[in-house]
Amino acid sequence: MSTRTHRLTITEITDSDHCAVLRVSGELDQSCEEYFLGTLAAIVDAGRRHLVLDVTALVFCDSRGLNCLLAIRWLLKRLDGKLLLAGAGRRLSELLVQTGSTEMLPVRRTVGLALFDLPEAERPVWPPSPEDDEKEGEGGTSS
Template sequence: MTDFRLTTQHTEDDLALAHVTGELDIATAPHLRTQALALIEQGHRHLILDLQAVTFCDSSGFNALVGIFRCAKAADGTLVLAAVPDRLQRLLHLTGLDTLMPAHSTAAHALTAHTRSQDTAPA
């Protein structure tokens, strides 16, 4: 397996911030999906994936992101991306998925946006 790591920082009860490192390919995409879905099952239905340290993403990695999005949505949650590499950002835009999985320039910006959306959500 190529160098891949997912480290998680829980920031709120239903929110998890996960930092993804390495390549997202046919060998690593299942690990990303499994670990992210485990976070959702643990009650962290809102996920922020920081992709700053992702060095490569093929169609398997892209499909893993789509699967994670679907599972988060099924749990009444969200998937937000941060620091998306240019090639992946273009692919998200071309497929229209950038409207479903919003991207922020940094994980800090994504956290701030999540906090603001929670503060303005109806009770």
């Protein structure tokens, strides 16, 4: 599943009953705020209480985008879940450090490492099987 606005694309890479791994690419700012929050809220409403966001291809995130990430983290925390970021670039990492958000929004180098922060029984299979890649129409992200 992949959804997009003109500047942001969210692609589900894999999932399990309690967790979804999503690739977020493009720009996360005020123009995409409603789309981002609506898309992730729908995934949480479907029963996922842990989200791992592969942000390797996120090229821009401003304070409004950061607020979106914090809002999703707040929602998941209320469900005893977690929001984890994987592959944050220099600019996003600097934004998290400058705003004191690194403890609230943990960043891991890869999706595989981020998944280790979750209970084993709640993790999806990683890396996804080749059948998942064919269904998605894109190659998966390796850890």
